[in-house]
Amino acid sequence: MRKECPICKKSVEEDVSKICQDAEDWIIKAIRRSHPDWVEKNGTCSKCVDYYKKQGPSGCK
Numbered sequence: 001m002r003k004e005c006p007i008c009k010k011s012v013e014e015d016v017s018k019i020c021q022d023a024e025d026w027i028i029k030a031i032r033r034s035h036p037d038w039v040e041k042n043g044t045c046s047k048c049v050d051y052y053k054k055q056g057p058s059g060c061k
Contacts, residue, residue: 005045007035016043023049026057 002011023044030052031038038044 005048006038006042007031007044007048010045010047012045012047014046016045019043019046019049024053027052030055 002013003016004010005012005016027049028040031044031048032040034052
C-alpha cells in the first residue's frame with residue numbers, strides 16, 4: 001500500500017511511521033526546524049531521512 005510522505009509529499013511504498021522511529025534524535029530535530037508543522041507520529045520517507053542525515057548533526061544548531 002502506498003502512502004504519502006508528509007515531508008516531500010511523494011507517494012512511497014514504505015511504512016513512513018516506522019522509518020521515523022528508527023531515525024536519530026538530531027535528524028528529527030532537523031526535520032522539525034525545516035517543517036515546524038510536521039507531526040513526528042506521521043513519520044517521513046527514507047529519502048527524506050537520508051537527506052537530513054547528509055546534512056549532519058551540525059545542521060541542527
